[in-house]
Amino acid sequence: MISVMLKKYYSLLLFVWGVWLLAGCSEKSNPTFDQQNFASIFDNSKFDASYFPIDMRETPDGGYIVLGGRRLSENSDFAGIYLLKADQYGKFVKEIEVPASTGVYPVGKLMEYQTKYYFFCMDAQSLQAQIANVDALLETVSVTPVQGNLTYPAAASFANNNFILLSYNNNDKLSVISVLNTDGGILKSKGYDIGVGSDDQIITEKYVIEHYLRTGRQWPFEAGVMANGLYYFNGFYNYTFSLVFTNASSDEPSNVAQGQSDKGGLSGVSYLGANKFALSRFSYGNNYFLPGKDIPGGDPASSDFGGFTLPELVPDAPVKILQAKTDTKNALVYASNTKSKQIGLYFYEQETGTFISSRYLGFSNPYEIASLIQTSDGGLAVCGTTYLAGRFPRICIFKISKDELNGQLGQ
Amino acid sequence: MKRRYLVLLLFLIAATVNAQEKKRSGADKKRKSAAYNKKSKEDDKFLEKQWWLGFKAGPNLSKVSVDKSYAVVSPTNYDPSTIDKTYKNFSLMGSQATIEVSFYFKGFLISFQPTYQRSRFEYSNQFNWMDTIPEHNVTLNYHQEQKLSYAILPLLVKYDFLHGRLRPYVQAGIYSALLLDATTIVTVSGVDQASGGANEFKNEPVIVGSKDLFAKSHWGLLGGVGLNYNLGNNVRLNFDVSYKYGMSNISSTKNRYSSDRLSGVGDAMDDLTLDNVAVTLGCLFPLRFLSSGFKTLDKK
Numbered sequence: 001m002i003s004v005m006l007k008k009y010y011s012l013l014l015f016v017w018g019v020w021l022l023a024g025c026s027e028k029s030n031p032t033f034d035q036q037n038f039a040s041i042f043d044n045s046k047f048d049a050s051y052f053p054i055d056m057r058e059t060p061d062g063g064y065i066v067l068g069g070r071r072l073s074e075n076s077d078f079a080g081i082y083l084l085k086a087d088q089y090g091k092f093v094k095e096i097e098v099p100a101s102t103g104v105y106p107v108g109k110l111m112e113y114q115t116k117y118y119f120f121c122m123d124a125q126s127l128q129a130q131i132a133n134v135d136a137l138l139e140t141v142s143v144t145p146v147q148g149n150l151t152y153p154a155a156a157s158f159a160n161n162n163f164i165l166l167s168y169n170n171n172d173k174l175s176v177i178s179v180l181n182t183d184g185g186i187l188k189s190k191g192y193d194i195g196v197g198s199d200d201q202i203i204t205e206k207y208v209i210e211h212y213l214r215t216g217r218q219w220p221f222e223a224g225v226m227a228n229g230l231y232y233f234n235g236f237y238n239y240t241f242s243l244v245f246t247n248a249s250s251d252e253p254s255n256v257a258q259g260q261s262d263k264g265g266l267s268g269v270s271y272l273g274a275n276k277f278a279l280s281r282f283s284y285g286n287n288y289f290l291p292g293k294d295i296p297g298g299d300p301a302s303s304d305f306g307g308f309t310l311p312e313l314v315p316d317a318p319v320k321i322l323q324a325k326t327d328t329k330n331a332l333v334y335a336s337n338t339k340s341k342q343i344g345l346y347f348y349e350q351e352t353g354t355f356i357s358s359r360y361l362g363f364s365n366p367y368e369i370a371s372l373i374q375t376s377d378g379g380l381a382v383c384g385t386t387y388l389a390g391r392f393p394r395i396c397i398f399k400i401s402k403d404e405l406n407g408q409l410g411q
Numbered sequence: 412m413k414r415r416y417l418v419l420l421l422f423l424i425a426a427t428v429n430a431q432e433k434k435r436s437g438a439d440k441k442r443k444s445a446a447y448n449k450k451s452k453e454d455d456k457f458l459e460k461q462w463w464l465g466f467k468a469g470p471n472l473s474k475v476s477v478d479k480s481y482a483v484v485s486p487t488n489y490d491p492s493t494i495d496k497t498y499k500n501f502s503l504m505g506s507q508a509t510i511e512v513s514f515y516f517k518g519f520l521i522s523f524q525p526t527y528q529r530s531r532f533e534y535s536n537q538f539n540w541m542d543t544i545p546e547h548n549v550t551l552n553y554h555q556e557q558k559l560s561y562a563i564l565p566l567l568v569k570y571d572f573l574h575g576r577l578r579p580y581v582q583a584g585i586y587s588a589l590l591l592d593a594t595t596i597v598t599v600s601g602v603d604q605a606s607g608g609a610n611e612f613k614n615e616p617v618i619v620g621s622k623d624l625f626a627k628s629h630w631g632l633l634g635g636v637g638l639n640y641n642l643g644n645n646v647r648l649n650f651d652v653s654y655k656y657g658m659s660n661i662s663s664t665k666n667r668y669s670s671d672r673l674s675g676v677g678d679a680m681d682d683l684t685l686d687n688v689a690v691t692l693g694c695l696f697p698l699r700f701l702s703s704g705f706k707t708l709d710k711k
Contacts, residue, residue, distance in 0.1 A: 389538070
């Protein structure tokens with residue numbers, strides 16, 4: 001009986017099966033894809049609004065917090081603090097324009113500790129360094145002055161539940177490396193002469209001040225600690241932009257990878273472990289990547305470090321370096337600004353320093369790198385500045401999925 | 412206006428059907444009065460089945476429906492709906508070419524019509540930046556044109572209402588569309604009033620191969636009407652109007668942002684279904700013959 005019915009309705013069954021097959025193969029919305037891969041530009045319709053990102057972190061809800069700066073007014077000396085929250089799909093959720101009276105001149109990194117995100121800023125009047133924190137939902141921003149007299153914060157990192165801060169002492173013309181607890185108490189601090197000089201060619205102080213006012217070159221200041229307990233900072237020392245190693249106590253540094261006044265130095269520093277760093281350097285406008293470099297002792301010159309030359313990058317390009325992990329590979333991702341106004345991503349094997357692939361983000365409008373992180377889903381998030389209509393600086397985020405990252409790494 | 416044409420066409424078909432039915436009923440009466448001989452019975456039996464092979468081609472117009480909207484630009488101080496894409500439907504002409512293979516049986520035809528279809532649709536959106544001085548503003552207009560090439564594989568059931576020389580029919584079925592190629596053309600124009608005067612500009616179009624941004628296949632339902640006109644020499648002229656109603660998303664949900672160039676200019680594909688109306692002209696040839704002289708008896 002059933003077989004008779006089947007024969008009778010054979011055509012109908014075939015038709016239903018065909019529709020079911022087609023429907024099954026069709027493209028369906030998938031929120032996971034929307035999280036894994038997106039591009040966002042956060043636009044403000046105000047003509048004079050100007051934002052630039054400094055650093056970014058992923059929050060536990062899958063969203064992102066971006067620490068940025070903003071233009072306060074035509075006559076203000078320093079950039080104001082800007083914080084932006086995006087959801088897991090890269091859509092705008094909230095922003096905070098921190099009043100100048102609370103603090104100015106935000107400094108990265110944006111550091112996660114317990115449930116808060118910390119960064120350094122500066123008091124607009126006293127120029128004293130301050131520790132600021134914000135929660136993952138951007139509900140409140142709290143600011144705590146750093147004890148002592150640390151001024152002009154330049155770079156910070158977080159290790160062993162302490163902050164490592166590089167700052168500038170304008171009175172004594174010193175690059176100051178300090179170790180601070182989360183309450184702003186100074187545990188260690190030591191200053192090193194930047195070498196002001198009288199020669200017009202080496203007016204180091206000018207470079208430093210123009211950096212803070214954003215009227216000149218933005219120097220790739222960096223601070224951190226090595227496994228052996230030595231602290232390092234990438235900053236001005238003895239007339240040159242140098243990578244300085246110190247215990248933050250001794251009058252003389254333990255070692256210095258010297259630059260060449262303002263013409264040569266390291267543009268990116270990422271500590272890999274032991275005595276090894278992933279570096280990038282600039283030299284008279286040229287750019288070089290060094291994925292995996294042991295810093296030799298005896299105050300070497302960074303100009304002798306060699307490296308892969310990158311003629312496609314803008315002169316003395318800013319470089320951000322990320323250690324990224326996939327299921328089977330440890331990689332180094334270099335990000336920088338290309339002459340074609342794109343963000344270039346360059347993927348290297350961490351173990352061997354072998355180049356794997358590259359990728360370019362952005363088109364039409366100029367794009368500049370600010371920060372890149374590896375996300376909890378195994379992908380990458382790249383934060384930068386784009387200039388909408390070729391002129392309005394706005395923050396952008398590119399999210400690259402784990403699959404795409406694996407593809408870039410040849411897996 | 413298009414709706415009026417459609418109504419007019421349906422009216423004409425209905426009128427033709429009516430006239431043909433009347434004519435046929437008259438002929439039937441005459442036939443009833445005469446006895447069929449053995450030969451005519453065999454011929455009638457033969458004519459109950461026929462294979463047809465044909466070719467047809469013509470223009471088409473497309474319409475898209477948005478299931479879910481996506482955007483690269485995420486506003487921080489204005490309503491996101493102000494920069495939503497505006498789609499212009501049935502505005503850009505595409506084209507298609509079809510090979511038809513049909514099997515006729517007692518007034519019904521099962522028809523397989525593999526088609527190469529080139530579809531086009533367009534959308535635009537606008538961005539504004541304003542100064543405190545009202546005259547100082549910048550407006551950017553983004554215009555995106557999508558060109559899609561598909562191999563369409565439809566399976567249709569047709570019904571011939573009449574069996575005379577003019578044979579109107581209706582048809583319905585399903586189709587699967589396989590993406591062959593896609594190109595996106597983005598043109599940015601605008602007015603810059605920030606430099607002391609109104610400076611109108613239009614940039615060179617950005618042309619990007621965008622096959623990865625679209626689903627490799629989609630499916631839909633198809634319906635239409637048409638006319639076959641028997642020329643009497645084994646050739647049928649065919650006029651066909653069909654509407655494809657997309658049932659699944661034509662955008663790739665995984666690769667929506669995979670084109671760095673298009674993401675860079677702020678373009679992200681929405682989840683879309685594609686409808687398409689096509690008008691084709693062609694001809695059909697029978698594949699079964701009564702005799703070596705290629706007579707089909709289908710000479711009405």
